[in-house]
Amino acid sequence: NAGVTQTPKFQVLKTGQSMTLQCAQDMNHNSMYWYRQDPGMGLRLIYYSASEGTTDKGEVPNGYNVSRLNKREFSLRLESAAPSQTSVYFCASSEQGAFTEAFFGQGTRLTVV
Amino acid sequence: AQSVTQLGSHVSVSEGALVLLRCNYSSSVPPYLFWYVQYPNQGLQLLLKYTSAATLVKGINGFEAEFKKSETSFHLTKPSAHMSDAAEYFCAVSVNTNAGKSTFGDGTTLTVKP
Numbered sequence: 037n038a039g040v041t042q043t044p045k046f047q048v049l050k051t052g053q054s055m056t057l058q059c060a061q062d063m064n065h066n067s068m069y070w071y072r073q074d075p076g077m078g079l080r081l082i083y084y085s086a087s088e089g090t091t092d093k094g095e096v097p098n099g100y101n102v103s104r105l106n107k108r109e110f111s112l113r114l115e116s117a118a119p120s121q122t123s124v125y126f127c128a129s130s131e132q133g134a135f136t137e138a139f140f141g142q143g144t145r146l147t148v149v
Numbered sequence: 150a151q152s153v154t155q156l157g158s159h160v161s162v163s164e165g166a167l168v169l170l171r172c173n174y175s176s177s178v179p180p181y182l183f184w185y186v187q188y189p190n191q192g193l194q195l196l197l198k199y200t201s202a203a204t205l206v207k208g209i210n211g212f213e214a215e216f217k218k219s220e221t222s223f224h225l226t227k228p229s230a231h232m233s234d235a236a237e238y239f240c241a242v243s244v245n246t247n248a249g250k251s252t253f254g255d256g257t258t259l260t261v262k263p
Contacts, residue, residue, distance in 0.1 A: 140185075
């Protein structure tokens with residue numbers, strides 16, 4: 037049982053390049069999330085998908101787009117990368133409901149130069 | 150909107166000593182509270198959660214936390230620290246009115262000295 041799988045694990049981009057971070061979960065969860073983690077700032081929500089077919093902005097959505105491809109997969113796209121997007125990105129999933137915990141992937145460490 | 154404040158970005162204890170990591174929350178509706186742990190180069194994993202069933206919650210690896218509504222706190226404790234407890238710990242809050250999205254604190258890095 038893999039849980040939440042993110043690819044790639046590491047990536048270096050040049051300013052202005054685009055890329056897509058992939059995320060898949062095998063726990064049949066309805067909700068999926070993308071967070072970024074920066075030193076001393078905890079995790080900040082970029083986008084989330086409460087259920088298949090829906091997506092909504094989180095706290096820091098600027099510069100990102102998402103696609104909920106199906107119930108399993110939720111991708112994050114950077115259209116034109118900027119150095120400020122250097123971060124560690126985590127995908128997570130959960131059952132629906134505020135009382136349910138999130139299950140996290142291993143993270144993608146992205147550097148934009 | 151809900152929020153979480155973790156007091157102390159770094160906590161250092163000796164092996165065998167009490168671990169106390171502080172978390173205070175703000176919410177206008179009844180909250181659900183979580184503690185997650187993150188080991189180096191890994192994702193977060195759940196330590197324990199409060200969902201209103203009991204105010205004292207026991208989690209994995211000997212950790213526990215007590216929900217105190219009057220103090221709006223959910224501090225994490227462990228009676229005796231082990232070297233393997235060295236990690237970053239995050240407190241998080243979610244509420245029913247916000248589609249269950251959790252808000253995370255800034256994290257506390259726990260160092261355990263031999």
